[in-house]
Amino acid sequence: MEQTDTEKYEPAAVEAKWQAVWAAEGAFTVANPTPAAAAADEGRSTYVLEMLPYPSGELHMGHVFNYTLGDVFTHVRRRQGFDVLRPMGYDAFGLNAENAAINEGGHPREITARNIEAIRRQMQRMGWAIDWSRELSTAEPEYYRWTQWLFLRFFERDLAYRREAPVKWCPKDQTVLANEQVIDGRCERCGTEVEARSLTQWFFKITDYADQLLDEMETLESWPDRVLTMQRNWIGRSEGARVTFTVEGSGEQLPVFTTRPDTLFGATFFVLAPEHPLIGALTAGSEHEAEVADYVRHTAARSAVERETKEKDGVFTGRHAVNPVNGEAIPIWVADYVLMEYGTGAIMAVPAHDERDHAFAERYGIEIRQVVAPAGGEGVDSGAYVAHTDNEVLVNSGEFSGLSAPDGKRAIVDWLAERGLGEATIGYRLRDWLLSRQRYWGCPIPVVHCDDCGIVAVPEDQLPVLLPEIDDYLPKGRSPLAAAEDWVATTCPACDGPARRETDTMDTFVDSSWYFLRYADARNDEAAWNQQIVDYWLPVKQYIGGIEHAVLHLLYARFFTKALNDMELLGFREPFSRLFTQGMIYRNGAKMSKSKGNVVSPDEAVAKYGADALRLYILYMGPAEQDKEWSDAGIEGTARLLDRVWRLALEVAARGPVDAPSDGELVRASHRTIARVSDDVLRRFQFHTPIAALFELVNEIYRVKDDPERAGEVRFATETVLSLVQPYAPHVAEELWSRLGHERLWEAVWPEADPALVATDTVEVVVQVNGKLRDRLRVAAGTPEETLVELALASERVRAHLDDGEPRRTVVVPDRLVNLVG
């Protein structure tokens, strides 16, 4: 290269210049279709979405990764001619802002607004191709008005309801949590061990959709298996039977759920959960009453973790339950290894075939009776625990003895069903979604409580129910809204009598369960959305976000979409056709966090290397779905690449225009790179290998760029580099594109590889002897097999390894390899 002073690459200036151009033009804004276009829907629309950020503090590298990934995909799709909807917003309600307000003073609204402003500035500084005209914040009345409207749609169909139930309570955050927000017995947000409480709370009836949430997974185009597995585990469907036992003496019915009705003859005791409502009545006035009550009290005081880890214990109630299949009366115990929330809160205990029941029976000396045995195997070993195997028959089971376990299951259930004593049924692990929270910074639940009319929905024309101004956000175990007496006291919309507003707010996951719908019609102030428009854009064609939402947001959003489809508000049943879950960014082996002091701020990296180099590096680090380790040295590699491209393009520009030749080594290398980049991004959804391909092409250009005979090829290859790097590094690509005399690369058609030029005319064929590499041949592509074998046999090196004479066998893969087997 000439040693003249070439203009230095200054990322900050280049990036500011093009960001201003794109902002002024609204370059990435897409219009909604006219009704006619929406009806025709010609498939030119596509929706690329990343999970919206929670505006606590600033963006971190995880965000940079997530949104850059979506950005590359967006650019490529746009340049392929698609109308790409790529919006952005903020999940603005929630405890972070509220806790910050408590700790630092100020209003959560102001803190949130400040954070949103900082994040928006960072996003614009990264140069992401976002349609800013659809920006939304879930904490704005223009948005939460419709969250409330949707809540009322669920309420009027009994999909939102209030009841008293055992719930998980976080003593630190002073609020209840959904089951999905409890991880290993701890609060998902703050890590505090949760407590059990019995409270009246609002729930969404997500359990009504358990089967659909499972079955309709089939209709998804592409979701990671692990996410589907996690959802399947979470829903926890298991087939079994409901069997009715009766209390001896009183005849009261005690239904149980079991997945092993074939073991019914082996039930030797019966267990109630300590929370079971019948316990009081069963023991009242008996000598066991005090002991049982004492046990129940102790259980209530135990933490969930303690309850799970201690040895199994329980107390006898003094009463017996009658087994419907054999009329046998078995003792009823109370034990905390039985959970009130699952099944019926009562179990038939079969110690020979259930490990937990076995442990319990051993401890209390209860009979252990084997009722299934391996077919044709050993006899009956009284007292042992017999694990389930594939090929079993019933024993000691009256008329059912001798049947295989599956047949026995069916026969016993049929026998029970005929007599009204039981039926086949299905159990789920999934519980209803607890949506109410005893905190300030959330969406108010739009109902009032009236002494005469009960719970009454706030009429639509009175929405939104605005969050009142209060002075004290401190959580007190009840909603801080309750202190706003002027706001709480209202009139009943039904009878005009005095009424009180609901003071709980909604879980922020309610806000994020429909934001992707609102983006499609974000400025509609007459409805949550126009269905025709939403149906035009959705379902989301490519959704990108973290795996941590596998059973939270991703399950809730699916539930909302199905329920809204049943309400005929949407024309589809799954919100996200394709899902990609990206890995997390680590540094020094740990997740970046302020407390560990290992945070690299995107702002620092941008200031030092520019947004383009950061965008390239964050995607070059490794496979997008894997966790990755940040390296300061690594980003210098991509910064260097851009610097090389910069100097190359300026040099090419200085030489003036030259026509591209129709063929040549660099032309072919360019076409191969086009093919690789397109295939990786579009078919494989792989973003790091295209960058390696670009490195290779740039290296190749550098090797020959000073050859005057190759000027045309060099120019073509350089322009190809700019075109292909544009989705990754849009600013510098755009600048150099204009220096080369072109315009508007962000709108240029995505290049297509010419298959004729992708193929090479000469190939290297590997020669192996007994599978070991011994020589390489450079031959014309398509050289016939016999010729290849002849050439291979002519090789000195090959002959040296073919001990003597001819190979016994030859294997030829045309254009690739010859293997001579001696």
Add this chain to the structure above:
RNA sequence: GCCGAAGUGGCGGAACUGGCAGACGCUGCGGAUUCAAAAUCCGCUGUCCGUGAGGGCGUGUGGGUUCGAGUCCCACCUUCGGCACCA
């Protein structure tokens, strides 16, 4: 315990359909340029033996299938993630 994913140089990783293991980047080493340095450019960089040409070994471990295995099969080890008194 159950379910799932992953183990490749000093490091991040590539190898898509069973066919050249280690592309590309980082690090390190050497050279050019420079008064000198930075930057830049060129080269080398799995490991062992060998002055060299060359050869042996090598994708968590052990076996298997195959002309040929990082890739397929069986068993095991390790790490990570999810679920877990769910009857």
